[in-house]
Amino acid sequence: MTAAPEQGARAVLGSVLCVLATWASLLALTGLVAGARWFAVAAVAVLVVAAATGLARAATRRWWAPTAVGGAVALVGLVLRYGAPPGRPQFLPDLDALGRAWATARQGVAVVNDSFVPMPDVRPGEMLLVVGAVAVYLLLDAAVLALRFPALGGIPLLALWVPAIVLGFPAGAAPVFWTAAAYLAILAYGAAPLHAHAGRLQRVVAAAVAAAALAGTSLLAGPPLMDAPGWASVALPTFGDGPVGPLELSDDxxxxxxxxxxxxxxxxxxxxxxxxxxxxxxxxxxxxxxxxxxxxxxxxxxxxxxxxxxxxxxxxxxxxxxxxxxxxxxxxxxxxxxxxxxxxxxxxxxxxxxxxxxxxxxxxxxxxxxxxxxxxxxxxxxxxxxxxxxxxxxxxxxxxxxxxxxxxxxxxxxxxxxxxxxxxxxxxxxxxxxxxxxxxxxxxxxxxxxxxxxxxxxxxxxxxxxxxxxxxxxxxxxxxxxxxxxxxxxxxxxxxxxxxxxxxxxxxxxxxxxxxxxxxxxxxxxxxxxxxxxxxxxxxxxxxxxxxxxxxxxxxxxxxxxxxxxxxxxxxxxxxxxxxxxxxxxxxxxxxxxxxxxxxxxxxxxxxxxGANPPAALPSSVPTAPAVGPAVVPDEQSPWVTAAVTSGLVLVVVGGALVVLLLVRRRRRRVTTPEDAWTVLRRDLARADVRWSDATSPRGAVRQVHRTLLARTGAELDGSARQTLDRLARVVEQSRYAPTPAEHPADELDAWVQEVRDGVREALARGADRAPVTAG
Structure with missing residues (x-):
């Protein structure tokens, strides 16, 4: 039999803890997204949805109703904020607003896919982050207050940490501490009896002793841990630092x-x-x-x-x-x-x-x-x-x-x-x-x-x-x-x-x-x-x-x-x-x-x-985002792919997972570039035992191909294959050095790779035919 959902003042306390835990987990994304506006908007959105679920919980004892109401409020809020016509607010959602919100989220997908860490704090990306924050809160609220199974709340909280962990951009010690503290508070909330007045003094004493023991352990274990090589990366930075007050470069x-x-x-x-x-x-x-x-x-x-x-x-x-x-x-x-x-x-x-x-x-x-x-x-x-x-x-x-x-x-x-x-x-x-x-x-x-x-x-x-x-x-x-x-x-x-x-x-x-x-x-x-x-x-x-x-x-x-x-x-x-x-x-x-x-x-x-539109030299002391593929255009010109927002209640929960998948996809995506073509060519030639090391430059690789063919066939690569190999090497150098290298279609790059590969194979075959036959 399912436990009855929380009610009354205890439910209010649980909602407050869920809001604080969601805010703390959002800090995990501060290393992935530039700026702070997105965090403020997401925090307000979580607060509004929490108020809606709290009111619904006070009005009904159906366990699913607060989550449904919160999802509906989130959907309407997203459509009104991100689907409003440019330059003026919208107070009632309609199909046009839904289409514009759809377009904004589609653009958010493009921003995530095309950005380097940290992702720029732009409106389309902000929308996806708000969806993820609201989804995490609704899942956490349902686990803690509706199902009364607080331990499950760790899963949605962890979802916000997955992108930073997978991409290798942890947010630091403070977000870890606050998230852990909020989760422990939720666990304590779930473990506390409904009538917890008995034994209050004993619990206070036990908590004080545990806190003192933890502090003492930290003081004793801290210095040797900080001396270990793996902790060196958490030292305070000084190079180029100084966001408040004058800047001074570090001597060390x-x-x-x-x-x-x-x-x-x-x-x-x-x-x-x-x-x-x-x-x-x-x-x-x-x-x-x-x-x-x-x-x-x-x-x-x-x-x-x-x-x-x-x-x-x-x-x-x-x-x-x-x-x-x-x-x-x-x-x-x-x-x-x-x-x-x-x-x-x-x-x-x-x-x-x-x-x-x-x-x-x-x-x-x-x-x-x-x-x-x-x-x-x-x-x-x-x-x-x-x-x-x-x-x-x-x-x-x-x-x-x-x-x-x-x-x-x-x-x-x-x-x-x-x-x-x-x-x-x-x-x-x-x-x-x-x-x-x-x-x-x-x-x-x-x-x-x-x-x-x-x-x-x-x-x-x-x-x-x-x-x-x-x-x-x-x-x-x-x-x-x-x-x-x-x-x-x-x-x-x-x-x-x-x-x-x-x-x-x-x-x-x-x-x-x-x-x-x-x-x-x-x-x-x-x-x-x-x-x-x-x-x-x-x-x-x-x-x-x-x-x-x-x-x-x-x-x-x-x-x-x-x-x-x-x-x-x-x-x-x-x-x-x-x-x-x-x-x-x-x-x-x-x-x-x-x-x-x-x-x-x-x-x-x-x-x-x-050089038609070259960029300025970018700072090397800061991660920068490249130009986003599609420009930020009026909402009417882009569609959306996040079905969770459009389908409402099914839902909102998928938002956090969507952010994770998009960031992971950005990390793993494979685009056809000159570097890709060079990698494919190197792999194909290696099958013919024509190899060069990772340390070899493109020009050095060209020389290595000629030396290998000369040693095995008595002649270097010639004809159009030789010219194409030189051309591909120069294009790879251009992609590495030019600020705005020329673009080459994937079909053209594939054709170059195939021409060089076939030329090398033909040269090897001709060399084998010319090889003298010796008596056994």
């Missing part, structure tokens, strides 16, 4: 920390002009650029130049040319943590002479013949930093106050921190550095060379060195080695950009990153720097800010979200040279000298389309 970068909260505060504003251009012309140029819809953000012109060849050899004087603004460099790494020691021996300088790590340029006046000159005027906003953000290239610096120069680290260091309103200017000398210059250059010897070549003596040091050697096996010199490392790390087929740090598995954070294949800019930069050191290439990392977004008045705006780290390698006669191993979706294109795609156009692609 821990590879076991996540980036935590990213600051949207403006830290710098600056303007880049051509000192050789008259002021009036420069103004006209900026105004014309503002009218140009293509050039709307930092790096736009250079992104276009990086994706397509240009006949103009003179680079545009803009933020992309000046590059990131570096605050400081780091050289000492212990296997987990970058550390630095302050240098008290600072030098004064003449404002009209260059500051540079190259002794040949230090103290000399800017020379237009030695590179392109760019005037940069900067105003500091919410940045409190003792090191002045300056260009990585040689530059003059004019700034008020007590500032000194550290030539060893190439830093401008002040006695006090920067403050809001501080202004300074630079005349940057950008050398015309090309890949050809680096190909003919050997490794240099910087001052304190041992500092920049030291590799921490960890348990996986030799394995990191072996992996670096494997990745660069086809490289002809130090520049080619650096380029192979960068290409391998930037490949989305090899690594995933992720600000959440997986638990430590060893004492070597670099090896853990290379094993997990997930990390953020500090980890990508550190991995390349350490792997370069195993190849005897001096390296360090720079910390600063990406160029920023261009405002309407022509200035560039840098926020805390653009905090970034990158590796710098030392070459003879050229000094420290910047590379960019962090994936393009987060850091934008690499420097021109480190971009193998520079000057290459994939056959069949239209150069104008490649």
């Amino acid at each position: 970068l821990d590879l076991r920390e996540s980036l935590g909260t990213r600051s949207a505060q403006v830290v710098l504003r600056y303007r880049v002009t051509d000192p050789n251009q008259p002021e009036e012309s420069a103004t006209d140029t900026e105004e014309g650029a503002e009218d140009d819809p293509v050039d709307t953000a930092a790096g736009t012109e250079a992104d276009l130049a990086a994706a397509t060849p240009t006949p103009d050899p003179t680079p545009a004087v803009d933020a992309r040319l000046v590059g990131p603004l570096r605050a400081f460099t780091m050289a000492t790494f212990d296997g987990r943590l970058w550390e630095r020691a302050e240098n008290d021996e600072l030098e004064l300088w003449e404002p009209a002479t260059l500051l540079a790590s190259d002794p040949r340029l230090l103290g000399t006046p800017p020379d237009p013949a030695a590179g392109t000159l760019a005037q940069v005027d900067i105003e500091v906003a919410a940045l409190r930093e003792r090191r002045l953000p300056v260009s990585t290239f040689p530059r003059t610096v004019v700034v008020d106050g007590e500032w000194g120069y550290d030539p060893l680290r190439d830093e401008v260091v002040g006695q006090r921190s920067t403050g809001d309103g501080l202004t300074y200017s630079m005349l940057v000398q950008v050398p015309a550095l090309t890949s050809e210059d680096l190909e003919d250059t050997g490794v240099g010897t910087p001052a304190d060379a041992e500092l920049y070549t030291a590799v921490p003596d960890t348990e996986h040091r030799d394995r990191i060195a072996e992996l670096a050697a494997e990745v660069t096996a086809d490289a002809a010199g130090p520049y080619d080695q650096a380029l192979e490392l960068q290409t391998w790390l930037r490949s989305v087929a090899n690594f995933t950009y992720d600000t959440r740090v997986p638990p430590a598995r060893s004492s070597d954070a670099v090896w853990d990153f290379l094993e997990d294949r997930r990390g953020y800019c500090v980890q990508f930069a550190t991995a390349m720097a350490m792997m370069a050191r195993t190849l005897d290439i001096p390296s360090r990392i720079g910390v600063g800010f990406l160029p920023g977004e261009r405002a309407q008045d022509g200035t560039y705006v840098v926020t805390g979200r653009l905090a970034h780290a990158w590796p710098e390698l030392y070459f003879d006669g050229l000094g420290w040279v910047r590379f960019e191993p962090t994936p393009a979706s987060q850091s934008g294109p690499p420097p021109a000298w480190a971009d193998p795609f520079t000057g290459i156009s994939a056959p069949g692609s239209i150069p104008d389309e490649i």
Whole structure:
């Protein structure tokens, strides 16, 4: 016989506990969805539905009635909120409103499918989250109050945690604590007798003793647990942090920390002009650029130049040319943590002479013949930093106050921190550095060379060195080695950009990153720097800010979200040279000298389309969402797939499961891309015993195919199959490097794979026919 549903004041208490438990479980999704509006809307929706179920429970003793009423109220509320005509509210649901709500949810499905974590906090996605929250509450309410089986309530609460667990984005300790506490409160509520006055003192004493025992155990067990490697990832983040108050970059970068909260505060504003251009012309140029819809953000012109060849050899004087603004460099790494020691021996300088790590340029006046000159005027906003953000290239610096120069680290260091309103200017000398210059250059010897070549003596040091050697096996010199490392790390087929740090598995954070294949800019930069050191290439990392977004008045705006780290390698006669191993979706294109795609156009692609609408360089210190496939359009233009909302009572319960399935599907979906085609080709050729390793770049794979065929048949791949293999390799490189690579239909990619596969098989067959027959 089924127990009678709860009634009276006890039912009210149970409803309150169910609401609090649902709110606590919603916190599990804070790591998956950006912003906080969705949480507020979902919390209010749960509260409204809870009030409806409570009123229904007070009016009837039928166990199913409150759930039915709550589901009906939720359905009506969803239709009225998400199905209202654009620009005005709707007070009564109708078929048109139902159709618009249907369309909104369909768009929410597209947002979930096309977003990277964290998903943007947009209205269509919010609708799915509200459906899931209401569904969880109704299931929990039915288990606790209707069926009086509180233990079952853990299942819907767990449903909200499944997406974060499956995708590897846990929300942190606080949501776990509050969810567990709410669930324990529900269990205690279900276990308490209907008349619980007897023995109250004994229960209070028992609860106090249990709480004291738990607290004591935590104090004793906490320190040794925190020393274990697996707990290192819960340390407080400092890199690029500062959502409240001024921002300060951390001197000690821990590879076991996540980036935590990213600051949207403006830290710098600056303007880049051509000192050789008259002021009036420069103004006209900026105004014309503002009218140009293509050039709307930092790096736009250079992104276009990086994706397509240009006949103009003179680079545009803009933020992309000046590059990131570096605050400081780091050289000492212990296997987990970058550390630095302050240098008290600072030098004064003449404002009209260059500051540079190259002794040949230090103290000399800017020379237009030695590179392109760019005037940069900067105003500091919410940045409190003792090191002045300056260009990585040689530059003059004019700034008020007590500032000194550290030539060893190439830093401008002040006695006090920067403050809001501080202004300074630079005349940057950008050398015309090309890949050809680096190909003919050997490794240099910087001052304190041992500092920049030291590799921490960890348990996986030799394995990191072996992996670096494997990745660069086809490289002809130090520049080619650096380029192979960068290409391998930037490949989305090899690594995933992720600000959440997986638990430590060893004492070597670099090896853990290379094993997990997930990390953020500090980890990508550190991995390349350490792997370069195993190849005897001096390296360090720079910390600063990406160029920023261009405002309407022509200035560039840098926020805390653009905090970034990158590796710098030392070459003879050229000094420290910047590379960019962090994936393009987060850091934008690499420097021109480190971009193998520079000057290459994939056959069949239209150069104008490649750069027709390039995005700004995205911050590497924050997870970002790509452009959602379908644009957010008026509700009338999209349909909906969530049958739970349209069918009402059957229902609402399915909402939580829908969110889980959609997020898992986003994780596992497989789209036909050049990377997919490359993977299929590699698998098919492996069946013919034509193989290459994970560390081989596309160009290296092409060479490996030719070498294998030459060894087995006496001839390389030829004809159209050879041209198609080269074409596919270039397209794969474009997909890895170009900010907006050309799109290729799936049929075209399949045809390329089939043509190369058939060509290799024919070559092998011809080689077998020509093989001499020997007597047995």
